[in-house]
Amino acid sequence: ALGQPAFAADANVFTPATLKASSDIQAKALAGSGAYGFVESLTVRVGPRLAGSPAAKLSHQWAEARFKELGLSNIKVEPFTVDGWERGIEHASILSPVAHHLHVTALGHSVTTPPDGITAPVVRFDTLEDLEAAPEGSLKGKIAFVDKKMNRLQDGGGYGEAVGVRGKGPEAAARKGAVGLLIRSIGTDSHRFPHTGITRYADGVTAIPAGALSNPDADQLNRVLALGQPVSVKMVLSSQAMGPLSDANVMAEIKGRELPDEIVVIGAHLDSWDLGTGALDDGAGVGIVLAAAKIIKSMPQAPRRTIRFVLFGAEEVGLVGAYAYAKQHAAELPKHQAGTEADFGAGPVITFNANFRPEAKPVAEAIGKALAPLGIVPGRGSSSGGPDIGPLAAQGVPTGGLGLDGTDYFDYHHTADDTLDKVDPKKLDQATAAFASFAWLAAEAPMALGPVPKKAE
Amino acid sequence: ALGQPAFAADANVFTPATLKASSDIQAKALAGSGAYGFVESLTVRVGPRLAGSPAAKLSHQWAEARFKELGLSNIKVEPFTVDGWERGIEHASILSPVAHHLHVTALGHSVTTPPDGITAPVVRFDTLEDLEAAPEGSLKGKIAFVDKKMNRLQDGGGYGEAVGVRGKGPEAAARKGAVGLLIRSIGTDSHRFPHTGITRYADGVTAIPAGALSNPDADQLNRVLALGQPVSVKMVLSSQAMGPLSDANVMAEIKGRELPDEIVVIGAHLDSWDLGTGALDDGAGVGIVLAAAKIIKSMPQAPRRTIRFVLFGAEEVGLVGAYAYAKQHAAELPKHQAGTEADFGAGPVITFNANFRPEAKPVAEAIGKALAPLGIVPGRGSSSGGPDIGPLAAQGVPTGGLGLDGTDYFDYHHTADDTLDKVDPKKLDQATAAFASFAWLAAEAPMALGPVPKKAE
Ligand SMILES: [Zn+2]
Ligand SMILES: [Zn+2]
Ligand SMILES: [Zn+2]
Ligand SMILES: [Zn+2]
Numbered sequence: 001a002l003g004q005p006a007f008a009a010d011a012n013v014f015t016p017a018t019l020k021a022s023s024d025i026q027a028k029a030l031a032g033s034g035a036y037g038f039v040e041s042l043t044v045r046v047g048p049r050l051a052g053s054p055a056a057k058l059s060h061q062w063a064e065a066r067f068k069e070l071g072l073s074n075i076k077v078e079p080f081t082v083d084g085w086e087r088g089i090e091h092a093s094i095l096s097p098v099a100h101h102l103h104v105t106a107l108g109h110s111v112t113t114p115p116d117g118i119t120a121p122v123v124r125f126d127t128l129e130d131l132e133a134a135p136e137g138s139l140k141g142k143i144a145f146v147d148k149k150m151n152r153l154q155d156g157g158g159y160g161e162a163v164g165v166r167g168k169g170p171e172a173a174a175r176k177g178a179v180g181l182l183i184r185s186i187g188t189d190s191h192r193f194p195h196t197g198i199t200r201y202a203d204g205v206t207a208i209p210a211g212a213l214s215n216p217d218a219d220q221l222n223r224v225l226a227l228g229q230p231v232s233v234k235m236v237l238s239s240q241a242m243g244p245l246s247d248a249n250v251m252a253e254i255k256g257r258e259l260p261d262e263i264v265v266i267g268a269h270l271d272s273w274d275l276g277t278g279a280l281d282d283g284a285g286v287g288i289v290l291a292a293a294k295i296i297k298s299m300p301q302a303p304r305r306t307i308r309f310v311l312f313g314a315e316e317v318g319l320v321g322a323y324a325y326a327k328q329h330a331a332e333l334p335k336h337q338a339g340t341e342a343d344f345g346a347g348p349v350i351t352f353n354a355n356f357r358p359e360a361k362p363v364a365e366a367i368g369k370a371l372a373p374l375g376i377v378p379g380r381g382s383s384s385g386g387p388d389i390g391p392l393a394a395q396g397v398p399t400g401g402l403g404l405d406g407t408d409y410f411d412y413h414h415t416a417d418d419t420l421d422k423v424d425p426k427k428l429d430q431a432t433a434a435f436a437s438f439a440w441l442a443a444e445a446p447m448a449l450g451p452v453p454k455k456a457e
Numbered sequence: 458a459l460g461q462p463a464f465a466a467d468a469n470v471f472t473p474a475t476l477k478a479s480s481d482i483q484a485k486a487l488a489g490s491g492a493y494g495f496v497e498s499l500t501v502r503v504g505p506r507l508a509g510s511p512a513a514k515l516s517h518q519w520a521e522a523r524f525k526e527l528g529l530s531n532i533k534v535e536p537f538t539v540d541g542w543e544r545g546i547e548h549a550s551i552l553s554p555v556a557h558h559l560h561v562t563a564l565g566h567s568v569t570t571p572p573d574g575i576t577a578p579v580v581r582f583d584t585l586e587d588l589e590a591a592p593e594g595s596l597k598g599k600i601a602f603v604d605k606k607m608n609r610l611q612d613g614g615g616y617g618e619a620v621g622v623r624g625k626g627p628e629a630a631a632r633k634g635a636v637g638l639l640i641r642s643i644g645t646d647s648h649r650f651p652h653t654g655i656t657r658y659a660d661g662v663t664a665i666p667a668g669a670l671s672n673p674d675a676d677q678l679n680r681v682l683a684l685g686q687p688v689s690v691k692m693v694l695s696s697q698a699m700g701p702l703s704d705a706n707v708m709a710e711i712k713g714r715e716l717p718d719e720i721v722v723i724g725a726h727l728d729s730w731d732l733g734t735g736a737l738d739d740g741a742g743v744g745i746v747l748a749a750a751k752i753i754k755s756m757p758q759a760p761r762r763t764i765r766f767v768l769f770g771a772e773e774v775g776l777v778g779a780y781a782y783a784k785q786h787a788a789e790l791p792k793h794q795a796g797t798e799a800d801f802g803a804g805p806v807i808t809f810n811a812n813f814r815p816e817a818k819p820v821a822e823a824i825g826k827a828l829a830p831l832g833i834v835p836g837r838g839s840s841s842g843g844p845d846i847g848p849l850a851a852q853g854v855p856t857g858g859l860g861l862d863g864t865d866y867f868d869y870h871h872t873a874d875d876t877l878d879k880v881d882p883k884k885l886d887q888a889t890a891a892f893a894s895f896a897w898l899a900a901e902a903p904m905a906l907g908p909v910p911k912k913a914e
Contacts, residue, residue: 044677045555046555047557098502098504100504101505191648192873193649215878219878277677417673420673420677421672421676
């Protein structure tokens with residue numbers, strides 16, 4: 001109820017000195033964390049950095065150089081293999097009953113169309129479920145168009161409701177005989193930017209090319225369909241599979257002063273889609289992690305436990321870097337005190353929740369109280385920690401969830417419009433304050449935060 | 458001062474019956490003018506309609522059909538000739554010191570680059586004036602980049618301050634030896650949509666290809682230039698001149714009941730740029746004009762003078778339709794009671810001013826008072842009437858200026874993002890109320906509103 005403290009914390013969890021340090025970390029971040037400068041450097045000196053690409057390699061060098069500049073220890077570039085893919089020519093248009101150019105982009109890992117594209121009648125569905133319920137063979141020779149609109153919600157909850165069609169749509173359409181799939185972009189904007197994102201194919205089902213239309217173009221296709229005549233669309237998506245390529249996670253540490261083999265992970269992903277410069281997704285997270293490292297490194301003494309800064313590779317194409325980390329560090333996972341990731345834009349952080357063992361609930365409450373001066377309130381449910389933390393949570397690693405304000409995030413997500421001008425340095429400073437002080441407090445905690453029950457993936 | 462009536466009108470200019478009719482017109486429009494439906498029909502059934510193109514011809518047929526449906530008289534499609542031009546492949550990228558894709562579009566009527574494009578070092582200028590002040594020959598073999606930012610103002614005043622470089626930039630750059638020109642888009646948004654618009658070349662100066670970068674891409678080029686190393690850019694703009702093509706204005710009338718040979722013109726332009734669907738520029742104006750015609754036609758009696766609804770062609774490429782109209786109707790111009798045009802987006806109308814002869818000042822005041830219930834206040838200075846009215850004003854035709862709220866107009870102007878979703882039907886109804894009641898009152902006025910001194914073009 002109103003008037004009650006948001007976090008009802010036990011005053012004795014952290015020492016006054018630890019809380020003072022946390023508060024100093026926040027003040028330093030709010031005074032100018034430097035996070036924006038890292039995002040600028042990454043997006044200008046590297047730019048888009050698709051998993052497995054030469055730019056991704058450049059981003060590893062960039063990250064390694066930043067960690068060295070910051071004077072961190074145990075800097076590692078840890079390679080893994082990822083399936084490569086490249087976008088080619090992208091074009092779609094309505095040919096009849098009226099001609100219209102459509103702004104389209106291939107879903108990530110879409111198979112290519114023939115060079116001349118596919119021209120076919122369009123059949124529209126409200127949802128993936130409606131497509132899945134279509135009679136067998138009813139889409140033979142057709143292009144399926146799934147028109148589900150994403151809702152704008154502060155916590156990004158609309159994404160989960162809408163994104164299913166991006167992954168499962170090609171299989172579902174192909175099972176009905178379709179030769180191609182177009183979806184309304186999974187995005188909340190009304191600009192002519194299509195939103196890409198990974199799709200997947202099922203064994204034993206024909207892989208058909210799949211693209212996303214921008215929201216205004218999906219609207220226009222609806223209006224043309226509403227004329228009541230058959231609608232013919234041409235789509236050209238000349239993408240290319242590149243085979244297995246090398247990619248990597250880049251990590252570094254500030255060694256713990258008392259329990260150096262216990263680890264708090266604060267992460268973000270270094271890779272991005274190819275259309276924009278990945279400023280929000282996830283340049284902002286990379287900036288937060290590096291600025292947090294800088295500020296924590298500047299403290300008079302090291303944290304009690306080790307804080308590990310992990311910049312994951314190949315998140316966008318299926319958390320490939322995160323699974324590689326979980327595998328490569330499997331022996332250490334029981335020693336992972338907590339994990340969290342910044343991968344939801346450039347701030348501010350507005351909620352906090354945790355998934356700690358029951359005995360550590362007072363620690364979660366005390367961390368929440370320490371975050372409250374930043375305007376942070378308790379979040380709903382328990383924390384996932386972020387996408388790349390998922391494979392760790394699946395092994396019982398406790399997680400902290402710093403919920404970023406995602407009201408506008410899906411206006412830009414996975415589009416050409418995800419560029420540096422969308423990042424507000426002051427909001428990013430607040431987010432850095434939250435992530436850095438969380439990492440500090442989790443590392444200082446008087447008890448282990450886990451293990452927790454293994455999360456289903 | 459606050460508290461004074463915005464328009465100090467003489468109560469005796471219009472009869473109570475005339476004012477009642479004006480008020481009824483506004484009420485009908487506000488209750489649902491139908492303007493949005495016209496914009497939807499034009500943008501869906503025709504789409505983009507570049508001057509001289511087959512789509513422009515389709516738009517003439519569309520307009521003629523609408524005028525017929527509305528039962529207007531003296532419907533005419535009045536042809537003229539325009540220089541045709543077509544956009545081709547458009548691509549730009551920074552090649553070094555770091556690679557970046559840039560979102561670019563050719564300025565209207567730009568000459569083409571060679572098929573392989575132009576690759577050259579970039580030299581940046583703050584303004585057109587700075588480019589013009591560069592030493593002779595200093596840009597030999599270079600691409601000039603003019604980086605002037607447009608200001609966001611309610612009345613669009615930032616456009617006039619910034620747009621000069623679009624028309625004069627190619628000549629200025631070529632005079633210094635440049636092989637190409639890139640400008641920061643004349644637009645107020647921060648999305649990756651470049652803004653096109655007509656440019657021109659001077660006799661005796663090499664015509665060089667010219668394009669606009671989106672604002673975020675201009676920002677990025679600046680950041681790369683700030684690295685302090687030479688910056689090489691490649692630009693491919695494969696446009697094509699199409700020679701003289703046929704285009705037309707489309708007009709219709711509601712004949713005056715007392716002075717049928719005296720004419721109030723209410724206009725908009727039917728053509729658009731090719732990138733978007735021209736919903737705001739100037740589908741909205743077309744919708745306003747057609748909905749105004751529908752409402753005025755539905756009144757119990759015709760207006761005292763003739764109201765002529767003119768949908769101009771080829772506005773975007775230099776007011777070609779407007780000049781043709783002024784020439785073809787030269788003999789009638791002294792009988793033009795007033796002219797106004799809706800060509801500044803989808804409303805609402807927020808200001809009114811007039812350029813009437815001094816004796817008709819009370820009429821302007823009385824019209825202002827009749828518009829005030831729509832939330833309209835006096836505008837600054839005297840009215841231009843709108844771009845296509847310019848050639849009439851140049852011949853002494855009085856003009857009414859219904860100032861549309863242009864706060865967001867230049868976010869979309871001349872971009873691919875100028876689409877129907879940007880049009881708010883309620884705001885468009887208000888604008889229709891203003892334009893229709895203005896036309897009605899100008900046609901009912903107890904005296905001639907002109908002639909006025911010929912305006913310099
Ligand atoms: Zn992400
Ligand atoms: Zn992403
Ligand atoms: Zn216009
Ligand atoms: Zn225009």
